[in-house]
Amino acid sequence: xxxxxxxxxxxxxxxxxxxxxxxxxxxxxxxxxxxxxxxxxxxxxxxxxxxxxxxxxxxxxxxxxxxxxxxxxxxxxxxxxxxxxxxxxxxxxxxxxxxxxxxxxxxxxxxxxxxxxxxxxxxxxxxxxxxxxxxxxxxxxxxxxxxxxxxxxxxxxxxx
Amino acid sequence: xxxxxxxxxxxxxxxxxxxxxxxxxxxxxxxxxxxxxxxxxxxxxxxxxxxxxxxxxxxxxxxxxxxxxxxxxxxxxxxxxxxxxxxxxxxxxxxxxxxxxxxxxxxxxxxxxxxxxxxxxxxxxxxxxxxxxxxxxxxxxxxxxxxxxxxxxxxxxxxx
DNA sequence: TCGTTCCTGTGAACGGTTCGCAGGTAGCCG
DNA sequence: CGGCTACCTGCGAACCGTTCACAGGAACGA
Numbered sequence: 001x002x003x004x005x006x007x008x009x010x011x012x013x014x015x016x017x018x019x020x021x022x023x024x025x026x027x028x029x030x031x032x033x034x035x036x037x038x039x040x041x042x043x044x045x046x047x048x049x050x051x052x053x054x055x056x057x058x059x060x061x062x063x064x065x066x067x068x069x070x071x072x073x074x075x076x077x078x079x080x081x082x083x084x085x086x087x088x089x090x091x092x093x094x095x096x097x098x099x100x101x102x103x104x105x106x107x108x109x110x111x112x113x114x115x116x117x118x119x120x121x122x123x124x125x126x127x128x129x130x131x132x133x134x135x136x137x138x139x140x141x142x143x144x145x146x147x148x149x150x151x152x153x154x155x156x157x158x159x160x
Numbered sequence: 161x162x163x164x165x166x167x168x169x170x171x172x173x174x175x176x177x178x179x180x181x182x183x184x185x186x187x188x189x190x191x192x193x194x195x196x197x198x199x200x201x202x203x204x205x206x207x208x209x210x211x212x213x214x215x216x217x218x219x220x221x222x223x224x225x226x227x228x229x230x231x232x233x234x235x236x237x238x239x240x241x242x243x244x245x246x247x248x249x250x251x252x253x254x255x256x257x258x259x260x261x262x263x264x265x266x267x268x269x270x271x272x273x274x275x276x277x278x279x280x281x282x283x284x285x286x287x288x289x290x291x292x293x294x295x296x297x298x299x300x301x302x303x304x305x306x307x308x309x310x311x312x313x314x315x316x317x318x319x320x
Numbered sequence: 321t322c323g324t325t326c327c328t329g330t331g332a333a334c335g336g337t338t339c340g341c342a343g344g345t346a347g348c349c350g
Numbered sequence: 351c352g353g354c355t356a357c358c359t360g361c362g363a364a365c366c367g368t369t370c371a372c373a374g375g376a377a378c379g380a
Contacts, residue, residue: 028346064360132307133264140300147292188377224329
């Protein structure tokens, strides 16, 4: 359960530049590592380790799940990868870039709304003013009730 | 990993009033259930299931871990209990009351700052205005960098 | 006090993740 | 271009937190 603190985000254009960065850091670029990068570059949304190991259900060669986890950890330390959690369930992994998406999770319908960080800058500023805290909503979502469910709930209360 | 959606929070003064509420709902008040309530009333902070099963390391009779989980789920459906996650690691359980504490988790030093909901009302209002979203920070924490770590980080950057 | 139904305790199973180890290979050096 | 060596892989077993199945036990209404 111990998760080494990730390095600062490092954006790479493609698998090759990511590989170069690995080598710069004295790490080897094995087939298994390249594959993890390949999959992460191919998909544009956060994915579970299992899905990476399956090569996106066959679009890529499959690889060993244990190695996938190890490599995700390594890549996260380098700063090429980040992981997040959207509610319960397995961790999700994605390429790290400068300003990762942030998330609003509705607890009653499980809908996840993806927002760009700029939309939360005022929230962030407020938290910083009040607590000196620099918030990121890219690791855990903001949990609550979405507009639809809130409306539905108040309608039900009025007319059960 | 499926978590039944919890009922609305129901505050009880003590184990007896909680027990009464259970019976009102047609649920039995067994020794095992009473014990879970006993432990939750005895501690003032969120605890893991394992700690409940151990009877707070011996202050109470220990009980079966499986039953503890089952009963926590039941109590959560009734609305007497809520659960939350502070970073990675096991889920934590606490008595539900009207306005539960909310949390700021520093990703670099793992410090958890507990805040009373009123302190986040402006943040909540902002989120509601912008997204129609009613946010609660009592289930997942707000993750980011605390003031101390932010200061330390910028100092290190200036003088590595 | 009895009966029914719900609940318990136990053990096994689960999903997600980590570990230990023997063998393989990336990348440096000659 | 071939060899050395440390790093990395693939495999399996183990791990943690949590859930399930089932046979026996007890809470509560009658």
